[in-house]
Amino acid sequence: MGQERAGRAVAARRPVVAIVGRPNVGKSTLFNRLTGGRKALVEDIPGTTRDRLYADVEWGDRAFTLVDTGGLEPTSEEPFSVLVRRQVEVALAEADVVMFVVDASQGPTITDMEIAEMLRRTGSPVLLVANKADNDRRQQAALQFYELGLGEPIAISAYHDLGVDELRRALAALLPPAEALAAVPAELALAIVGRPNVGKSMLLNAILGQERVVVSEVPGTTRDAIDTPLEYHGHRLLLIDTAGIRRRGRIAPGLERHSVQRAQQAIRRCDVALLVIDATEGVTAQDTHIAGLVLEEYKGLVIVVNKWDLMPDTDDQRRRFAAHALERLKFVPWAPLAFVSAKTGLNLEGLLELALEVGEKRSQRVPTARLNAAIREAIARHPPPPSGKRQFKLYYVTQAEVRPPTFVFFCNDPDLLHFSYRRYLENAIRRAFDFEGTAIKMVFRGRSED
Numbered sequence: 001m002g003q004e005r006a007g008r009a010v011a012a013r014r015p016v017v018a019i020v021g022r023p024n025v026g027k028s029t030l031f032n033r034l035t036g037g038r039k040a041l042v043e044d045i046p047g048t049t050r051d052r053l054y055a056d057v058e059w060g061d062r063a064f065t066l067v068d069t070g071g072l073e074p075t076s077e078e079p080f081s082v083l084v085r086r087q088v089e090v091a092l093a094e095a096d097v098v099m100f101v102v103d104a105s106q107g108p109t110i111t112d113m114e115i116a117e118m119l120r121r122t123g124s125p126v127l128l129v130a131n132k133a134d135n136d137r138r139q140q141a142a143l144q145f146y147e148l149g150l151g152e153p154i155a156i157s158a159y160h161d162l163g164v165d166e167l168r169r170a171l172a173a174l175l176p177p178a179e180a181l182a183a184v185p186a187e188l189a190l191a192i193v194g195r196p197n198v199g200k201s202m203l204l205n206a207i208l209g210q211e212r213v214v215v216s217e218v219p220g221t222t223r224d225a226i227d228t229p230l231e232y233h234g235h236r237l238l239l240i241d242t243a244g245i246r247r248r249g250r251i252a253p254g255l256e257r258h259s260v261q262r263a264q265q266a267i268r269r270c271d272v273a274l275l276v277i278d279a280t281e282g283v284t285a286q287d288t289h290i291a292g293l294v295l296e297e298y299k300g301l302v303i304v305v306n307k308w309d310l311m312p313d314t315d316d317q318r319r320r321f322a323a324h325a326l327e328r329l330k331f332v333p334w335a336p337l338a339f340v341s342a343k344t345g346l347n348l349e350g351l352l353e354l355a356l357e358v359g360e361k362r363s364q365r366v367p368t369a370r371l372n373a374a375i376r377e378a379i380a381r382h383p384p385p386p387s388g389k390r391q392f393k394l395y396y397v398t399q400a401e402v403r404p405p406t407f408v409f410f411c412n413d414p415d416l417l418h419f420s421y422r423r424y425l426e427n428a429i430r431r432a433f434d435f436e437g438t439a440i441k442m443v444f445r446g447r448s449e450d
Contacts, residue, residue: 014056014064015175018095018099019069028068032158059172062171064175100126104141104142134157188359189270192274198306204228207230237352297439308347318339336354338354357436357437370432375394387416409445
């Protein structure tokens with residue numbers, strides 16, 4: 001099989017502003033303050049933000065993309081800090097302006113000085129932000145950071161919203177004036193979900209062609225849900241990478257619980273969920289649990305069989321795995337499979353094409369006449385059984401919504417219809433109009449509900 005790589009993310013039209021600094025100086029709190037939302041994880045634990053987080057911001061006639069980075073420790077020998085430092089270097093490479101956050105309550109540290117040296121080499125404009133300056137003494141102490149050679153420190157308290165307006169003015173002065181950019185909504189939002197360490201972040205990086213999120217052999221490396229825009233063959237996509245979803249009993253308090261909540265939120269706001277499973281392990285109980293979460297939200301679903309490079313890539317092997325997946329995922333038999341390798345790039349183009357097809361199915365609208373003809377034919381072929389002495393009668397059906405496709409059945413009494421017959425009617429709709437890859441919603445209304 002040939003190896004295919006998807007297109008790279010297109011450069012943003014907006015200037016990019018990167019927030020950098022050593023761990024626990026308040027970068028994520030500042031990010032949330034400037035974006036007006038709790039997007040980055042905020043905990044009193046060094047290194048809480050492991051990956052880059054992006055958000056579009058507009059202030060008057062200034063529009064830019066703000067990037068929150070992992071804590072930077074240039075002298076750390078810990079492998080994970082090496083990965084985070086690489087992340088920050090990528091962020092700096094794409095940044096038009098850098099906000100270097102330091103801690104006014106501690107004064108300049110050796111790490112601050114080493115970061116300042118890195119920033120001087122970039123040549124990008126730098127705003128030196130002395131955070132946690134929440135009293136007169138700390139505001140005076142902020143002046144010590146002059147010695148970093150990056151100009152006048154701007155004393156703020158992101159937590160208490162002190163001095164942030166001055167920071168906004170200083171930042172606006174470094175950004176080119178621009179007409180307020182109308183937000184261009186993504187055509188399709190894809191959530192990359194799955195249990196920990198099945199290759200979700202590696203898949204995202206492979207699609208984008210850059211190391212967008214930290215990839216480690218440690219399960220749970222990605223703590224947050226990370227949004228990344230991607231333009232693919234003229235289609236505007238939004239890729240959402242999430243922390244691995246564990247069963248409720250295995251979630252530790254604090255960050256892990258919050259990350260799982262974020263992952264579930266990502267499912268709620270996506271159009272299509274890409275459920276990544278490990279080809280070498282098969283479909284597990286956790287995988288079926290996550291598929292159930294997707295079904296509950298009536299989303300599109302693609303089963304992404306990752307690490308296929310470790311399996312014999314034959315038609316027979318694919319058929320056997322598909323039969324295994326169908327057996328374990330009986331409740332979503334309509335979900336297609338994509339056999340990929342994030343490591344080698346196998347079939348990534350095919351995966352995105354499949355996701356786009358599912359997105360189109362979710363937006364499909366069936367003409368009412370054709371819909372009713374298909375349902376009448378299905379009922380004539382297999383009439384609903386009576387419930388006691390009463391018989392279910394269907395008057396007509398109409399499609400009320402798309403994304404998800406929602407069908408309203410007007411009948412005499414919904415309680416007369418067994419769930420198995422409802423499934424039969426759903427299958428009839430799927431056969432007639434090809435809704436592969438997406439959940440569909442069926443609503444039954446009796447005469448009293450008209």
